[in-house]
Amino acid sequence: MDNPAAYLHLGFIVISLPNLALIAAMVVVFVIALLVPFPIEGGRRGGGKR
Amino acid sequence: MSDDVAPDSQVPSWTRAVQQRLARGLPVERLLPDRQPVYVGSWVYAFGVITIAALVWVIASGVVLAFFGPQWWHTTSTGRFFNSLHFWSVQLFFVFMVLHLWGQFFMASWREGRAPTWMIGAVIFLVSIVAAFTGYVAQQNLDSQWIAANAKDAVNASGAGGFFNVLNFGQMYGLHVMLVPVAITFLVVVHVVQVRMRGVVAPIEAPGEGAE
Numbered sequence: 001m002d003n004p005a006a007y008l009h010l011g012f013i014v015i016s017l018p019n020l021a022l023i024a025a026m027v028v029v030f031v032i033a034l035l036v037p038f039p040i041e042g043g044r045r046g047g048g049k050r
Numbered sequence: 051m052s053d054d055v056a057p058d059s060q061v062p063s064w065t066r067a068v069q070q071r072l073a074r075g076l077p078v079e080r081l082l083p084d085r086q087p088v089y090v091g092s093w094v095y096a097f098g099v100i101t102i103a104a105l106v107w108v109i110a111s112g113v114v115l116a117f118f119g120p121q122w123w124h125t126t127s128t129g130r131f132f133n134s135l136h137f138w139s140v141q142l143f144f145v146f147m148v149l150h151l152w153g154q155f156f157m158a159s160w161r162e163g164r165a166p167t168w169m170i171g172a173v174i175f176l177v178s179i180v181a182a183f184t185g186y187v188a189q190q191n192l193d194s195q196w197i198a199a200n201a202k203d204a205v206n207a208s209g210a211g212g213f214f215n216v217l218n219f220g221q222m223y224g225l226h227v228m229l230v231p232v233a234i235t236f237l238v239v240v241h242v243v244q245v246r247m248r249g250v251v252a253p254i255e256a257p258g259e260g261a262e
Contacts, residue, residue: 009196024146026148030094030149032093033096033097034094
């Protein structure tokens with residue numbers, strides 16, 4: 001835990017692996033949010049219209 | 051002096067003007083939503099409210115930390131627990147704020163008069179970075195000293211060093227626990243009210259809220 005993180009060097013891009021993993025996880029969460037159906041009350045999608 | 055009093059509607063009044071503006075833009079019956087358009091049935095729309103939930107935890111844990119002080123949060127197990135609670139709720143706050151930003155960016159949520167909502171959101175993001183930075187340098191440990199000592203040159207190079215001394219714990223702590231949280235809370239309230247006034251943006255090429 002006290003050791004410095006490993007870094008990825010890609011040209012001018014320098015990023016720590018933990019930061020890269022977090023960004024990858026955020027992309028995964030974003031894609032999941034797009035794909036997973038949202039639970040709608042009564043099992044109907046699009047029941048509400050204000 | 052005359053005893054004549056003009057009818058209420060003719061007396062110039064900034065309070066009445068504000069009342070009328072609010073009543074026009076956000077009637078009381080629309081203040082809190084009970085139904086949402088069909089397209090809001092997506093997890094992407096949950097990122098914003100999760101960000102606000104994380105902010106509630108940030109503020110609640112921050113109030114406890116501010117009450118007991120640095121020695122408590124570094125040397126007691128309960129203090130370290132609340133310190134961690136504050137840290138991890140900040141991580142969630144930033145993660146979901148950025149996910150919310152991605153979602154709103156890809157649906158071009160500044161459309162149809164919502165540019166002020168988008169811009170206030172961008173300002174919240176920037177002010178939150180100031181909050182995180184002042185928090186990092188106000189931890190009262192070697193980590194915060196290291197960050198402050200490294201950051202001072204960048205801050206001085208930017209010209210802000212004359213009034214923003216990152217090595218001054220009192221200044222950083224005051225900003226972190228008072229001025230910046232008040233600013234963020236105020237801006238978030240304005241942001242949410244703006245969303246309620248204009249409604250949630252419809253997906254591109256989908257009928258908006260007003261359409262049937």
